Each structure stands twice: as C-alpha cells, then as structure tokens.
Amino acid sequence: MDSPSIEALIKSFSKMPLIGSRMAERLALHITKMKEDDLQTFLNAISSVRQNIKRCKQCYHLSEKPLCHFCSNTKRDSKVVCVVESSSDLLSIEKTKFFQGLYHVLDGTISPLDGIGPSHINLGALMNRLKNSDVEEIILATNPTSNGEATATYITKSINSLKKNIVVSRIGLGIAMGSELSYVDKFSLTRSLQFRTKKL
Amino acid sequence: MDSPSIEALIKSFSKMPLIGSRMAERLALHITKMKEDDLQTFLNAISSVRQNIKRCKQCYHLSEKPLCHFCSNTKRDSKVVCVVESSSDLLSIEKTKFFQGLYHVLDGTISPLDGIGPSHINLGALMNRLKNSDVEEIILATNPTSNGEATATYITKSINSLKKNIVVSRIGLGIAMGSELSYVDKFSLTRSLQFRTKKL
Numbered sequence: 001m002d003s004p005s006i007e008a009l010i011k012s013f014s015k016m017p018l019i020g021s022r023m024a025e026r027l028a029l030h031i032t033k034m035k036e037d038d039l040q041t042f043l044n045a046i047s048s049v050r051q052n053i054k055r056c057k058q059c060y061h062l063s064e065k066p067l068c069h070f071c072s073n074t075k076r077d078s079k080v081v082c083v084v085e086s087s088s089d090l091l092s093i094e095k096t097k098f099f100q101g102l103y104h105v106l107d108g109t110i111s112p113l114d115g116i117g118p119s120h121i122n123l124g125a126l127m128n129r130l131k132n133s134d135v136e137e138i139i140l141a142t143n144p145t146s147n148g149e150a151t152a153t154y155i156t157k158s159i160n161s162l163k164k165n166i167v168v169s170r171i172g173l174g175i176a177m178g179s180e181l182s183y184v185d186k187f188s189l190t191r192s193l194q195f196r197t198k199k200l
Numbered sequence: 201m202d203s204p205s206i207e208a209l210i211k212s213f214s215k216m217p218l219i220g221s222r223m224a225e226r227l228a229l230h231i232t233k234m235k236e237d238d239l240q241t242f243l244n245a246i247s248s249v250r251q252n253i254k255r256c257k258q259c260y261h262l263s264e265k266p267l268c269h270f271c272s273n274t275k276r277d278s279k280v281v282c283v284v285e286s287s288s289d290l291l292s293i294e295k296t297k298f299f300q301g302l303y304h305v306l307d308g309t310i311s312p313l314d315g316i317g318p319s320h321i322n323l324g325a326l327m328n329r330l331k332n333s334d335v336e337e338i339i340l341a342t343n344p345t346s347n348g349e350a351t352a353t354y355i356t357k358s359i360n361s362l363k364k365n366i367v368v369s370r371i372g373l374g375i376a377m378g379s380e381l382s383y384v385d386k387f388s389l390t391r392s393l394q395f396r397t398k399k400l
Binding site for chain 2: 002088
C-alpha cells in the first residue's frame with residue numbers, strides 16, 4: 001500500500017478477532033472514506049464503552065452498573081448458575097431464551113501450557129459466591145476444548161470439596177442438530193454415545 | 201446486552217463493510233478487553249489515516265503524497281491506464297503483480313437508480329488526463345455488475361469521442377480458474393463463449 005498510516009491501521013484491525021488480512025485492508029480503506037459524523041459516532045462509542053463498561057461484581061459479566069441486569073433481575077432463578085468462559089458465550093446462551101438462571105463469567109480457562117492457572121480466572125470468586133449463597137446447581141458451559149474440559153473438571157472437584165450438596169452438571173455434548181452421522185468427527189460421536197439419553 | 205454503550209458500539213461496527221451482527225458483537229466485546237496500549241495504537245492509527253491520507257492528484261488512489269507511489273514511479277508504463285472502481289480493486293489487481301501500468305480510481309460507478317451520474321465519480325478527471333497525456337491504452341477493470349458494465353460502456357463512448365486513437369480494452373470476463381462448467385452461472389458461461397480466445 002506504500003502508506004505507513006494505512007499499514008498501521010491494517011495491522012491494528014488484523015489483531016482483532018475474526019479479522020483476516022484482506023478484511024483488515026477493506027476496513028482500513030473504509031475508515032478513509034467514512035463521513036466525519038459516522039467516524040465521530042464510532043470513536044465516541046469506543047470511548048463510552050471504555051469508560052462505562054465494568055464487570056458485574058457478582059458474576060463478572062460486562063455491565064454498566066455494579067450488578068449486571070441478570071444478577072439484579074429478581075425474576076431469574078438465583079439457585080442455578082451457568083459457568084461460561086466469556087461474556088460472548090453468555091450472550092450466545094442467552095439468545096436461546098431457554099436458560100432462566102444466573103451466570104458466572106470465568107474470563108478464560110485454565111491453560112497450564114500458557115501459564116494460566118486457576119488464580120488467573122474468576123474461579124476464586126465463584127467459590128466464594130457458592131460458599132455464601134444457596135446455589136443448588138452449577139451448569140458448566142465451558143467450551144468442549146481441552147482447556148474447557150480441564151477447567152470443567154477442575155471446577156467440579158473444587159465444588160465437591162466444598163461439601164455443600166451442589167449439583168454440578170455439564171452442558172450436553174455430542175452431535176449438532178441437523179448434522180449427519182457420516183460427517184461427524186469421532187470424538188463428537190463418542191460423546192453422543194456416552195451421553196445418550198433415554199427416549200421418553 | 202442491556203448496555204447502551206456496547207449497543208452503540210455494536211451498531212457502529214455493523215455499519216462497516218463485511219461485518220455482520222454477530223461479528224460486530226464480538227468486536228465490541230473485544231474493545232472492552234483490549235489493553236490500553238493496543239487501544240491507543242488503534243485510535244492513533246485511525247487519526248493518522250484521517251489526517252494523512254489524501255487522494256493522488258492524478259489517479260485518485262489513496263496516498264500520503266500529492267502523487268501516489270504508482271504515478272510517481274517512472275519505471276511503470278504511463279501509456280497504459282487501468283480504470284478501477286475503488287482503491288480496494290486497485291490493490292487486488294496490484295497483488296497479481298501482472299500489471300505494470302498506471303491506474304485511475306473512479307471512486308464509484310455510474311448508477312442512475314441511485315442518482316449517481318458521470319459527474320459524481322472521477323470521470324471528468326480521467327478525460328482531462330487523457331486529453332493532456334500520451335496514454336495509448338485504457339483497460340476498463342470495473343466490476344462485471346450492471347453498474348460496472350454500464351460505466352465501462354459509458355467510458356468507452358467518452359474516450360472514442362475524444363478521437364485520440366486510444367485503445368480501450370475490457371478485462372477478460374468468463375469462468376473463474378478452477379471452477380467446473382456445470383456449476384458456473386449461465387451469464388459467466390455466455391461471457392466465456394463470447395470472449396473465447398484462440399489457442400496458440
């Protein structure tokens with residue numbers, strides 16, 4: 001491109017999630033063409049997000065208030081807590097409209113290879129929360145990756161050691177709806193056999 | 201999301217090219233998590249692009265200098281000018297490393313339905329450029345859409361009316377490399393028959 005300014009902006013965009021090099025280029029070129037008004041709206045939105053968004057003091061979800069709108073909603077079932085890796089995962093679950101309990105955002109997973117231990121994520125806070133509340137069930141909704149699974153296992157052990165009679169469940173893993181057996185990877189297929197449920 | 205700040209940022213991201221609603225959400229959440237240093241680098245890059253990037257006074261490509269690095273490069277063939285809709289298209293052509301001439305960026309196409317006429321794009325500038333230079337060939341590389349085709353036709357007529365003995369060519373249209381005939385749409389197939397070339 002032979003323009004240090006645009007190259008620098010392309011580089012910044014490339015570091016964002018889901019943005020590849022070609023898309024970063026398109027976005028940088030788009031910035032050159034944006035109307036001054038739209039650019040200001042964008043920059044103000046960034047600055048407002050950085051100033052106003054904090055973490056909910058109970059569940060660590062992003063929130064503009066000390067307690068997020070799930071934790072402060074008395075209509076939700078505070079006895080069931082769904083543990084997720086990120087606010088993004090929380091929003092995905094929320095979109096199903098199926099879950100009516102509260103959340104706990106770990107903000108990561110345990111990842112020994114990257115030097116991320118239990119103390120680097122919001123796990124201590126989860127344990128304190130469980131000690132001081134009447135939560136009856138924890139749903140572990142970490143991703144079905146090796147780190148997500150390891151984190152789920154670690155949390156299960158930690159909760160069991162609390163001896164508080166809390167049911168720990170894991171989200172159902174197996175075959176995605178609409179997929180065909182012959183195209184499913186063997187790990188998902190194994191999971192789906194392992195977690196088979198009785199037809200009612 | 202129940203956060204006006206984040207909603208506003210998601211909306212701003214959604215207005216950018218290639219960014220859908222889910223991706224806009226991911227990017228907005230990413231902004232909340234960015235390190236202060238990285239955010240500053242990003243904001244500085246935007247401000248630098250807005251301050252430094254102008255249009256090349258000859259070809260209208262984005263440039264930090266009055267003449268872009270194509271127009272100011274004496275090694276490039278100034279007798280062949282490739283006409284493109286946008287700087288983004290220019291960069292795509294440049295990546296092939298095949299073309300060694302100069303460019304002219306229209307910054308749009310003629311689009312009667314949207315009220316965009318020849319005077320709204322850099323067409324007058326192209327005609328002036330051709331009148332006052334020794335350009336021998338114009339390659340029309342507008343997109344094979346109805347607006348792109350109409351613009352190519354309009355430019356051909358305009359150049360012919362200059363009576364300057366300039367060869368006007370259109371980029372080859374037809375079937376993409378690697379595609380299979382049975383999956384190609386009938387318009388591309390018609391084009392590929394229409395623009396067949398003799399085997400050497």
